[in-house]
Amino acid sequence: xxxxxxxxxxxxxxxxxxxxxxxxxxxxxxxxxxxxxxxxxxxxxxxxxxxxxxxxxxxxxxxxxxxxxxxxxxxxxxxxxxxxxxxxxxxxxxxxxxxxxxxxxxxxxxxxxxxxxxxxxxxxxxxxxxxxxxxxxxxxxxxxxxxxxxxxxxxxxxxxxxxxxxxxxxxxxxxxxxxxxxxxxxxxxxxxxxxxxxxxxxxxxxxxxxxxxxxxxxxxxxxxxxxxxxxxxxxxxxxxxxxxxxxxxxxxxxxxxxxxxxxxxxxxxxxxxxxxxxx
Amino acid sequence: xxxxxxxxxxxxxxxxxxxxxxxxxxxxxxxxxxxxxxxxxxxxxxxxxxxxxxxxxxxxxxxxxxxxxxxxxxxxxxxxxxxxxxxxxxxxxxxxxxxxxxxxxxxxxxxxxxxxxxxxxxxxxxxxxxxxxxxxxxxxxxxxxxxxxxxxxxxxxxxxxxxxxxxxxxxxxxxxxxxxxxxxxxxxxxxxxxxxxxxxxxxxxxxxxxxxxxxxxxxxxxxxxxxxxxxxxxxxxxxxxxxxxxxxxxxxxxxxxxxxxxxxxxxxxxxxxxxx
Ligand SMILES: NC(=O)c1ccc[n+]([C@@H]2O[C@H](COP(=O)([O-])OP(=O)(O)OC[C@H]3O[C@@H](n4cnc5c(N)ncnc54)[C@H](O)[C@@H]3O)[C@@H](O)[C@H]2O)c1
Ligand SMILES: NC(=O)c1ccc[n+]([C@@H]2O[C@H](COP(=O)([O-])OP(=O)(O)OC[C@H]3O[C@@H](n4cnc5c(N)ncnc54)[C@H](O)[C@@H]3O)[C@@H](O)[C@H]2O)c1
Numbered sequence: 001x002x003x004x005x006x007x008x009x010x011x012x013x014x015x016x017x018x019x020x021x022x023x024x025x026x027x028x029x030x031x032x033x034x035x036x037x038x039x040x041x042x043x044x045x046x047x048x049x050x051x052x053x054x055x056x057x058x059x060x061x062x063x064x065x066x067x068x069x070x071x072x073x074x075x076x077x078x079x080x081x082x083x084x085x086x087x088x089x090x091x092x093x094x095x096x097x098x099x100x101x102x103x104x105x106x107x108x109x110x111x112x113x114x115x116x117x118x119x120x121x122x123x124x125x126x127x128x129x130x131x132x133x134x135x136x137x138x139x140x141x142x143x144x145x146x147x148x149x150x151x152x153x154x155x156x157x158x159x160x161x162x163x164x165x166x167x168x169x170x171x172x173x174x175x176x177x178x179x180x181x182x183x184x185x186x187x188x189x190x191x192x193x194x195x196x197x198x199x200x201x202x203x204x205x206x207x208x209x210x211x212x213x214x215x216x217x218x219x220x221x222x223x224x225x226x227x228x229x230x231x232x233x234x235x236x237x238x239x240x241x242x243x244x245x246x247x248x249x250x251x252x253x254x255x256x257x258x259x260x261x262x263x264x265x266x267x268x269x270x271x272x273x274x275x276x277x278x279x
Numbered sequence: 280x281x282x283x284x285x286x287x288x289x290x291x292x293x294x295x296x297x298x299x300x301x302x303x304x305x306x307x308x309x310x311x312x313x314x315x316x317x318x319x320x321x322x323x324x325x326x327x328x329x330x331x332x333x334x335x336x337x338x339x340x341x342x343x344x345x346x347x348x349x350x351x352x353x354x355x356x357x358x359x360x361x362x363x364x365x366x367x368x369x370x371x372x373x374x375x376x377x378x379x380x381x382x383x384x385x386x387x388x389x390x391x392x393x394x395x396x397x398x399x400x401x402x403x404x405x406x407x408x409x410x411x412x413x414x415x416x417x418x419x420x421x422x423x424x425x426x427x428x429x430x431x432x433x434x435x436x437x438x439x440x441x442x443x444x445x446x447x448x449x450x451x452x453x454x455x456x457x458x459x460x461x462x463x464x465x466x467x468x469x470x471x472x473x474x475x476x477x478x479x480x481x482x483x484x485x486x487x488x489x490x491x492x493x494x495x496x497x498x499x500x501x502x503x504x505x506x507x508x509x510x511x512x513x514x515x516x517x518x519x520x521x522x523x524x525x526x527x528x529x530x531x532x533x534x535x536x537x538x539x540x541x542x543x544x545x546x547x548x549x550x551x552x553x554x555x
Contacts, residue, residue, distance in 0.1 A: 168531045175493020175528045214454025214519055223517040230509050238502040240494055241531030245521045249454045252447040252520025 002030025003233040008081040010034045010073055012064050012122065013091030015042025017191030018141060020049070021221035022088060022228045027055020029229060032081040036062035036073050037091065056081070064091045064118035065110070074125040084129040086232045089122035089140040093193065096155040108155050115159035116166070123170055127179060135178030139231045140167060141224070142183040144247050160185075164243045171241030180240040182231050187247025188212050189219040214249025281309025282512040287360040289313040289352050289405070291343050291397065292370030294321025296470030297420060299328075300500035301367060301507045306334025308508060311360040315341035315352050316370065335360070343370045343397035344389070353404040362412050365511045366405035368398045368419040372472065375434040387434050394438035395445070402449050406458060414457030416511050419446060420503070421462040421522060423530045439464075443522045450520030459519040461510050466526025467491045468498035493528035 009026050013019035015037035023033045027050035035050070035057055037043040043059040050057035060076045062069045077084045095111030096103045119140045130136030145152030146160030163183055171181040188194065188209040195205035209218030227246050230236055245251055288305050292298035294316035302312045306329035314329070314336050316322040322338040329336035339355045341348040356363045374390030375382045398419045409415030424432060425439030442462055450460040467473070467488045474484040488497035506525050509515055524530060547553075 171528045171531050172493050176495055178494060180494070214451050215457060215459070215517060216455060217517070219517050226514040227518070230514070235505040235509065236525075237505075238494055238496075238498050238527045239506070239525050240528040242524050244523065246518050247520075248517045249450045249519040252450045 002028070003229060003235070004086070005030035007031045007085035007232070008034070008077050008083050009086035009088065009232060010036060010077050010084065010122075010126070011088040011090060012036045012062065012073075012118065013141075014046050014088075015039040017193055018186065018189060018221045018224045018228075019088070019090045020046045021225040022090070023057065024049050024053055024055075025222070025225040025229050026086075026232065027051075027057055028053040029233075030055070031086070031232070032056040033058075034073065034077045034080065035059045036064070038063055064089070064121070065113035067121055070118065070121040071125050074129060078129060083133055084126055084136065085133060086137045086139070087122050087126040088228055088232070089119045089138070090228075091118060092141060094153060094156060094197075095159070097153045100154055103155060111155035112159050115156065116162050119163050119166060123166075123181070127174055127177075130179045131174075131177045136180070137232050137236070138170070138179065138181045139228055140183040142167070142185050142243060144185050144187050144245065144251050147185055147243070147245070147251060167243065168241045175240055180231070180236065182236070182239060182242045182244060184224055184227050184231070185243050185245045185247065185251075186224050187219050187245075187250040189221060189224060191221050212250055213247060214252060217248070219246070219248055281307065282508060282514070283365070284309035286310045286364035286511070287313075287356050287362050288365035288367060288511065289315060289356050289363065289401075290367040290369060291315045291341060291349075291352070291401065292420075293325050294318040296472055297465065297468065297500045297503040297507075298367070298369045299325045300504040301369070302336065303328055303332065303334075304501070304504040304508050305365070305511065306330075306336055307332050308512075309334075310365065310511075311335035312337075313352055313356045313359070314338045315343075317342055341370075343368075343400070344392035346400055349397065349400040350404045353408060357408060363405055363408040364412060364415045366401050366409070366415070366417045367507060367511070368401035368417070369507075370397060371420060373432070373435060374438070377431055379433050382434060390434040391438055394435065395441050398442050398445060402445070402460065406453060406456075409458045410453075410456045415459070416515070417449065417458065417460045418507055418510050419462040421446070421464045423464050423466050423524065423526050425464060425522070426524070426530060446522065447520045454519055459510070459515065461515070461518060461521045461523060463503060463506050463510070464522050464524045464526065464530075465503050466498055466524075466529040468500060468503060470500055491529055492526060493531065496527070498525070498527060 009031045014023040014035040035043050035046045047057045047059045062073050096107035142163040143160040145157045146164045167183040190205040195202045198204050206218045288310045293302040293314040302325050314325045326336045326338045341352050375386035421442040422439040424436040446462040474481045
């Protein structure tokens with residue numbers, strides 16, 4: 001009866017935040033989940049969460065920037081559960097921060113390895129397994145920072161934009177194998193990525209993030225997990241090459257006329273005539 | 280247990296194609312559906328099918344270009360089922376076709392009224408009802424034709440592009456009220472809109488359309504209904520102002536370029552090293 005009955009999923013960065021919420025959701029819908037993360041403690045806890053929701057899960061310690069480790073991760077899914085239907089390339093961090101002059105070449109490379117190369121590796125090693133099954137779903141976490149400038153640090157924004165376009169490029173190639181390739185662009189989601197850096201932690205994150213977008217509440221990891229579930233399930237069988245925006249309306253548009261989102265605009269109904277008619 | 284238990288939805292253009300598939304999907308997930316269309320026979324058929332599956336549905340004849348009719352559809356939902364949670368502005372047609380210089384002003388206006396004015400009216404009359412229940416979901420059917428232009432279909436494409444932008448504006452305006460406003464951009468979906476009246480009919484279209492996008496099959500009304508269900512449900516509680524593309528990858532890029540001369544794996548070096 002679950003939406004993912006019989007399917008096997010790998011989720012990276014599943015010790016925390018969006019990845020963990022997705023692992024729990026997938027497990028609850030019948031998937032067997034391989035939880036991958038650098039953080040073993042969080043990863044083991046995520047496995048316990050999945051089991052509590054009646055699902056099957058194992059943890060595999062993985063650095064997503066390492067080619068042998070990503071390969072090992074896919075191998076583990078096949079060894080443990082016999083197949084791979086879904087890979088969710090989600091692990092991430094803020095990476096190199098600072099002005100363009102301050103960013104070191106090393107920090108640039110590390111950021112791109114963790115946020116972009118990891119997605120390439122996830123695709124590279126999952127495609128052959130999915131092809132064996134006659135199809136599958138590749139999902140990656142990009143960001144609204146990948147759709148325009150000014151929504152994240154430089155290296156992060158560049159890497160996320162690259163994830164969006166890699167998604168499109170690979171979707172064209174593997175569509176014939178009925179492998180779908182999509183990414184999700186979250187807005188401001190109140191996960192440890194955000195609130196561990198805020199004085200005041202989670203609660204302050206909740207208040208701060210509530211003000212950013214049209215819908216007056218912070219994004220939650222579960223909002224992204226719901227989209228990931230849709231993309232993982234057969235409901236999205238004809239959806240590929242897309243960057244799915246889940247951002248409470250953040251990128252829907254600006255405040256063209258400087259309206260404050262928190263204040264109801266008091267623009268009266270009517271008709272704006274030609275300017276020469278005004279007073 | 281259904282994803283839309285207790286919710287009430289109005290769907291326009293629900294006598295056929297995507298609207299019909301969505302009505303059936305919504306009803307199966309527990310929603311009460313106001314099936315609206317110009318086509319009464321088709322609409323009654325949709326209602327009957329919803330009921331066969333154990334759902335609640337009624338038909339209301341609506342011309343979506345009529346303000347009174349759209350208002351009437353919303354009123355009917357409230358009168359019949361006590362509330363409105365979901366408005367799916369979906370009715371459509373090809374509209375004014377052919378070279379722009381031959382398109383008449385009248386056909387241009389009719390196209391805009393049915394494809395764009397109807398969405399405005401659907402938003403206008405549903406918002407007060409959605410606000411009363413603490414929020415809701417407005418969904419409209421745009422098109423990949425709204426993402427970029429297409430020859431000989433300018434009125435349609437312009438209207439569909441406007442639906443996307445209207446969606447964004449409305450999303451910004453009504454986020455406060457937890458009213459979500461999104462649209463769907465289908466690619467080539469094999470519905471009567473495509474195959475009715477064409478020589479080879481459904482079968483021929485199915486074959487031709489399978490080649491139009493990376494995923495090698497034509498789109499089905501159910502593909503769009505799945506997305507509509509997702510957007511209608513509480514799963515999409517934090518999604519607003521988006522244009523969700525469901526097109527089998529059609530709009531993703533140019534596949535032909537990829538295939539040209541890059542078939543062999545390797546590394547393409549600087550051009551000066553590649554001279555023959
Ligand atoms: N939180 C937001 O507002 C937001 C917005 C847009 C995009 N994102 C993206 O969402 C994804 C998930 O982030 P989150 O918000 O859940 O943050 P999070 O910090 O809660 O979770 C990220 C997880 O990735 C893991 N990770 C980091 N580097 C790794 C590596 N090299 N190998 C393996 N695992 C590694 C971390 O240990 C952590 O468990 C990231 O890609 C992030 O960029 C987040
Ligand atoms: N089929 C495709 O490939 C495709 C692609 C992109 C977008 N669309 C859009 O999807 C929507 C649904 O189309 P479909 O493919 O299911 O076609 P369809 O012809 O099967 O269904 C459209 C329905 O809208 C109804 N309708 C038309 N004008 C109306 C009016 N003035 N008032 C009330 N009802 C009216 C029709 O009677 C019909 O039942 C349309 O908005 C269309 O533009 C279709």
